[in-house]
Structure formats: structure tokens, C-alpha cells
Amino acid sequence: MLLFTDLHLHHTWLERSRKFLEFLSDVIERNDVKNIIHLGDVFEEKDRVPNDVKKVLLDFIDRHQDCNFYWLKGNHESRVNDITTIEFLSNIPGHTLIKEPQVISIEGKKCYFVPHNSDYRFTPKLVDLVFLHNDIRGFKFKTGYVMSQGIDLVKILECNARYYFAGHIHEPCLFSDIFYLGAPYERDFRDRSTDLNKPTKRGVYILNNDLQFIPFVSDRYLKVSVSSNSDVLKSLKKIKSNYIDKGYHVYVWFETSKIIDVVSIVDEFGRDGFKNVICVNETKDSDVEDVTVSTNVDLLPYLYKHIPYEYRSKNGFMELGSEILKCLGFSLEKIEGGENSGSL
Numbered sequence: 463m464l465l466f467t468d469l470h471l472h473h474t475w476l477e478r479s480r481k482f483l484e485f486l487s488d489v490i491e492r493n494d495v496k497n498i499i500h501l502g503d504v505f506e507e508k509d510r511v512p513n514d515v516k517k518v519l520l521d522f523i524d525r526h527q528d529c530n531f532y533w534l535k536g537n538h539e540s541r542v543n544d545i546t547t548i549e550f551l552s553n554i555p556g557h558t559l560i561k562e563p564q565v566i567s568i569e570g571k572k573c574y575f576v577p578h579n580s581d582y583r584f585t586p587k588l589v590d591l592v593f594l595h596n597d598i599r600g601f602k603f604k605t606g607y608v609m610s611q612g613i614d615l616v617k618i619l620e621c622n623a624r625y626y627f628a629g630h631i632h633e634p635c636l637f638s639d640i641f642y643l644g645a646p647y648e649r650d651f652r653d654r655s656t657d658l659n660k661p662t663k664r665g666v667y668i669l670n671n672d673l674q675f676i677p678f679v680s681d682r683y684l685k686v687s688v689s690s691n692s693d694v695l696k697s698l699k700k701i702k703s704n705y706i707d708k709g710y711h712v713y714v715w716f717e718t719s720k721i722i723d724v725v726s727i728v729d730e731f732g733r734d735g736f737k738n739v740i741c742v743n744e745t746k747d748s749d750v751e752d753v754t755v756s757t758n759v760d761l762l763p764y765l766y767k768h769i770p771y772e773y774r775s776k777n778g779f780m781e782l783g784s785e786i787l788k789c790l791g792f793s794l795e796k797i798e799g800g801e802n803s804g805s806l
């Protein structure tokens with residue numbers, strides 16, 4: 463069976479999503495995959511999905527009519543008590559929507575599915591696999607941060623399963639026996655990579671007796687704090703050898719409190735493989751920044767820095783961003799639906 467999660471289809475990065483689904487189709491065909499499990503958040507939008515975005519998913523599904531698909535409800539499908547955006551999938555033969563906790567037998571394995579925010583009412587002791595889309599209280603990240611909300615970690619582990627897989631957290635991470643698979647590609651700077659020495663593991667997993675990871679090499683977002691010209695140069699060298707030379711294309715966001723002419727340094731270094739490089743100067747003298755943007759993706763770091771905290775998550779962020787762009791006189795159609803959208 464094939465496992466992946468957090469597709470988050472949206473027109474802003476639709477070209478990247480399309481490329482991912484082409485890669486996924488290839489993986490499915492080459493490995494003769496029969497069962498495909500998505501662990502939640504198919505669409506970025508929670509209310510309405512434009513037809514061109516829906517079509518990308520339908521084209522992919524069409525190509526795999528011999529497969530069984532299991533769609534676990536994520537928080538992006540949890541408006542009121544019902545799935546809104548992916549309800550249409552239930553009319554397609556071979557597709558199962560999972561809105562309530564339940565055990566389903568797949569390839570001889572008992573799989574316990576726990577959708578977003580469902581009551582954790584029962585604990586099947588004899589299941590092989592557990593799939594979730596939730597916050598997990600007690601889950602500890604590498605940074606040391608511990609989640610304080612969600613389903614209790616100890617309760618989940620009472621299932622005594624062989625593997626526990628989760629969607630929802632976009633950064634792949636493992637704690638105890640619980641594995642957040644992570645999003646298969648990065649949407650924008652919100653999903654940025656943090657390690658200049660090693661790209662985040664992004665892709666899909668095939669589970670037979672063992673778990674096999676199949677990487678998807680795609681555009682990456684990096685945020686780097688720098689305080690001197692040589693910092694910038696050092697970072698560029700690392701990014702080149704660890705990302706660009708390995709086939710990744712990158713968007714880089716330099717953040718600094720110093721006046722550094724990042725543009726000249728990057729120009730001299732060479733821009734091959736760099737999709738865009740921006741610099742946010744956190745100088746005290748002025749709140750006004752001179753920025754050059756050509757897409758809404760470029761603007762995200764600036765918006766992120768200047769908008770109030772409560773808008774920094776969920777849909778508010780994108781909605782507010784769109785409003786600001788409109789005020790600035792950008793044509794949203796041109797920015798979001800243009801030929802180059804998602805691949806700039």
C-alpha cells in the first residue's frame with residue numbers, strides 16, 4: 463500500500479502539485495500499487511474548490527481506476543461535521559471517505575483510521591496499523607517543543623499497533639512510535655526547510671513488510687539568518703552543494719539586521735537553480751523596505767512579518783495576503799493564474 467498526506471491542492475502552487483501527482487502516478491504504476499491511503503487535507507481551501515484545481519485531482523484519479531483509494535478526513539475537510547470539499551470522491555467506485563473512527567482491512571492488515579478531531583471513543587487492541595490526522599498531546603518535536611493539545615499520545619499507543627502514521631504536521635517527524643509523514647512538497651515559505659546541510663525528506667511511502675521511502679525532488683524554500691557578507695556566501699555555497707547540485711530548485715529568504723547587499727552577492731555567485739532570493743532587512747531606522755516582487759509567493763515573507771499574529775496561521779494568512787495584493791494594485795488573476803504560477 464502507498465501512503466501519502468497533506469496534498470493541499472491550491473491554484474497558487476498548482477503546477478507543483480501537478481508535477482507531484484505525475485511522479486505519484488509513476489510510483490503507483492512502477493510498483494504495481496493497489497491501495498492508496500491519503501492521511502488528510504486534500505485541498506488547501508476549506509469551503510470551495512475551483513474546478514481547475516479539482517480537475518488536477520480527477521485527472522490523477524482517472525489514471526488509476528484499478529486502485530482503491532482511502533481518504534482520511536483532515537482539518538481542511540472538517541467544516542461543521544461533514545466533509546465538504548472531497549465529498550464528491552465518495553461517488554467514484556473504489557474510493558472510500560473516512561469521517562468516523564473505524565477499522566478497515568487492507569492487504570490483510572487491520573487498519574485503524576482516526577479522522578481529525580474525532581472522539582477517541584474506542585481503542586482496538588488488535589490492529590496492525592493506525593492512521594491519524596490530528597494534533598497529538600505529548601508529541602515532542604526535535605526542537606524540544608511538546609504539543610499540549612490533541613489526542614493523548616499514551617492512549618494512541620495503547621492500540622499496540624506495528625506502525626502509527628499521521629498527517630497534519632507538514633514537517634516529517636518521528637517521536638515514540640508515531641510518524642508524521644510530512645507534506646510531499648513545500649507550498650511556500652510556511653513549509654520551509656531549516657537545514658542547509660540536508661533537504662527535508664519529502665515524498666511518499668510504500669508499506670509492504672517494510673516501509674520504503676520514495677523521494678520527490680521539487681522546489682524548496684529556505685530561510686536563513688545572516689549577519690555579514692561572508693555569511694551570505696557561505697549559505698549560498700551550502701545551498702548549492704546540498705540542494706541545487708542534487709536537482710532541487712530553491713527560494714531563499716535571507717533575514718538580517720544588517721545592511722547587506724544580498725542581490726550583488728547572489729549575482730556574483732550565480733543564480734542557476736535559485737528560483738528567487740529575497741532579503742528582509744530588519745533595520746531599526748526604517749520600517750519601509752524596498753522590495754521587488756513579481757508573484758504573491760515572493761510577498762509572503764513580507765506579509766508574514768508585518769501582519770498581526772492572529773492572521774499568521776490558517777486561511778486568514780492567505781486571505782489577508784490577497785487583500786493586501788489587491789490594495790497594492792496587483793491583478794490577482796495575473797499573479798495566481800498566470801502561466802508561470804507555482805513555478806516562478
Ligand SMILES: [Mn+2]
Pocket residue numbers: 502503536537538595629630631
Ligand atoms: Mn492538517
